[in-house]
Amino acid sequence: MRAIVWFKKDLRVANNPALYHAAQLCKDGLVAVYLLDYEMWKQHRTASCQIEFIFRGLEELKSSLNELGIPLRILETEKTRDSPRLLAEICKQIGSEKLFFNHELELNEAQRELIVVEALAKKGIQAEIYEDQLILPYRQFYAERKDYFKIFTPFKRHWIKHFLLKENGQLLPKPKVKTIIKMPSSSLPSIPACFRASLELKSWPAGESNAQSKLRHFIKQDLFNYDKQRDFPGLDATSKLSAYLAVGMISAQECFVAALKENQMELDSGNLGALTWMSELIWRDFYRHILIAAPRICMNRAYKPETEKLPWLYDKKLLQAWQEGRTGFPIVDAAMRQLNTTGWMHNRLRMITAMFFSKNLFLDWRLGEQYFTEQLIDLDFASNNGGWQWSASTGTDAVPYFRIFNPRTQSERFDPQGEFIRRFCPELKSLSAKAIHAPYLYASQQAEKAGYPRPIIDYTLSRQRCLAAFKALKIIKALEVYRGE
Ligand SMILES: Cc1cc2nc3c(=O)[nH]c(=O)nc-3n(C[C@H](O)[C@H](O)[C@H](O)COP(=O)(O)OP(=O)(O)OC[C@H]3O[C@@H](n4cnc5c(N)ncnc54)[C@H](O)[C@@H]3O)c2cc1C
Known part of the structure; x- marks a missing residue:
């Protein structure tokens, strides 16, 4: 055959x-x-x-x-x-x-x-x-359950319980073909002009062998410190395997098994760095389960239908300032410029920029999700949608609506010396480690001279507006119940 x-x-x-x-x-x-x-x-x-x-x-x-x-x-x-x-x-x-x-x-x-x-x-x-999209096959995961998990922690517990070291901890051997069909391979057509990337992709050498060597390098170099370093964008201490995983140049199972082996085949004890990294790969499975259970999220729908009543804004000027990294909030701007110039953004920064977009600018999260889709080399629908709906508090296991990251304190905490900001916002290079997180508060003249924009919104007011909108949603819901709608 x-x-x-x-x-x-x-x-x-x-x-x-x-x-x-x-x-x-x-x-x-x-x-x-x-x-x-x-x-x-x-x-x-x-x-x-x-x-x-x-x-x-x-x-x-x-x-x-x-x-x-x-x-x-x-x-x-x-x-x-x-x-x-x-x-x-x-x-x-x-x-x-x-x-x-x-x-x-x-x-x-x-x-x-x-x-x-x-x-x-x-x-x-x-x-x-x-x-091949999930580390743990769907049927095996749901063997003894009918309803799907909406919260990550119990999902992960169930996942670990059903992971079989013998089966799921083994990779398939190299395929061997018995007969060769004599047919030439196609030569690759040139990329149509409308799809040609404007970015320099040097730091993303494509293909399976590059993915494998990236995995080996990460396991050897950074895995055991992952829990301590992963939140600091200036450190470059995450695997950057997402681009390869998104198009399947490496399988998530292979990544997971590599970390598992390094952790002496222990799933829930052992080195904290390895456990934290494995947990991130389980998050990837989690968002895939949500996609299977709630395919409406593929149709521009919020996971939580009631949040569709939120009066999101569609302000083009705010949208453009965010896209271009000109919001006047340095950590947000540096992150957006990282995205625009490299096709990738650090996870902590994805959370900060997405939350700033949906909670402070109060723009419809779908516009932000779309922009990420158009820019990310590691675009993965389930993880991107999951990340956006988490940040906007419209999704499953989302951050509570009242928890709103303050870009300045996030910046002080995760880029304390402003190394990362300096790399992507060179106009702020000469600002002190204190002023770089809030230039118009501590170094107004310097920031103005450098041509850095003033904050496009008042953080405190924007926070209050968001809280009021989510509270109104609760009232609407209560009224609907009261009226029996
Ligand atoms: C708003 C937003 C949008 C996102 N969009 C995408 C996307 O389009 N594609 C994508 O792969 N990830 C996305 N993520 C998740 C995460 O930011 C990236 O997977 C991670 O930054 C990739 O870098 P890395 O390979 O160095 O990750 P590492 O920290 O080395 O993690 C290893 C792998 O685990 C998986 N992973 C890590 N964190 C998450 C997470 N929070 N959710 C799901 N999987 C995770 C990824 O496959 C990643 O490659 C998004 C997160 C947010 C908050």
Whole structure:
């Protein structure tokens, strides 16, 4: 039997269930396919840096697959609805009876799979679908439960209880192909101009081998100090694996297992750095579970429906100042400039900027989520949406609405010397470690001379406005209950 393996957000050969099982089951050879679905990218307004990263990763994927004896065919389409036809054509060309792939969780992507599976079934081609998006397979997690978890801590407890060291702590062996199909691999088309990244992507070398060496470096260098260092953006002490995980150049399971091994296979005791990092990977699983349980979040909906009544603002000037890093709040501005110039932002700063956006500027969090989508090299729908709804207090296990980060105190705490701010806001370079967190409070003339903007909002008033809006929401809800609505 011959088969096609359809690659999507799994641009790797290691620990790739669809590829591994296809190689095991199909004795007469495999052909790999990647579909450049331009419509899907346009529709989602996917960051051009992530698209370029994918293009580069495909080069390495092609050579790793060729080493295994699997040609990679690259198909292009302007219309998602053409996917079944394109895949059926290639199946026919090589006489494939099966299509193997790993399931994607997002709504549009899952719908695309569905139309492909149905159309191919009509032609007698059967789909074999695997799961690689979660560390702990969904069915195993829910074996003895029906309702899903809305809070992270019990989720994590249940997760750890169901993680089996023997099964889930093992990675798949390297796939071995039994017969080689003689077919040339496609050469990679050039990136369409509308998707070309304006960023220099030097610090993001693409591909599986780079992801693996980043993981090894992090485990050796920073894992055991992760709990102490992870919140300080100036330290560069997190793994930066998110870009690779987002497009599947490495699997989350492989990352988790690497940390687990370093922690002597202990899941809930041992080194605190390793445990904290593993916990972050469990957060990734958690947001994927939310996506499966509440797919409405893919349709621009708040996880908590009642928060849709909040009177969010749509002020273009505020939005632009935030996007460009000109809010007059140095930690926010430095973070936004990091995003704009590198395609990535430190986790602590994502929380600060997202909360500032939704709670202080009181702009609709969906606009901020969209901007991150358009800029992030590590864009991952579930984590991005989860992070935004957490910050805006509209999501599951969100921060309580009355907890609003003060950018200045966050800055003093997590960038005490202002190293990070100085890197991205060079106009503030000469300010003292005290003044750099609030230039117009302590060094007004200097800040003005340097051309640094004044704060675009009054922090205290903006906080009060947000609290009042959330309180009004509670009153509306109470009235609805009272009136029996
Ligand atoms: C508003 C907001 C938006 C975000 N958008 C994204 C996004 O589009 N893509 C993305 O991968 N992450 C997103 N995150 C989560 C987190 O900020 C990034 O995963 C992290 O900064 C990536 O850097 P790292 O690889 O060095 O992470 P590390 O600290 O080394 O963590 C290891 C891995 O764990 C996972 N992880 C870590 N923190 C989280 C978290 N809070 N939620 C879910 N997974 C996590 C990531 O896969 C990460 O690569 C967002 C967070 C917020 C608050």
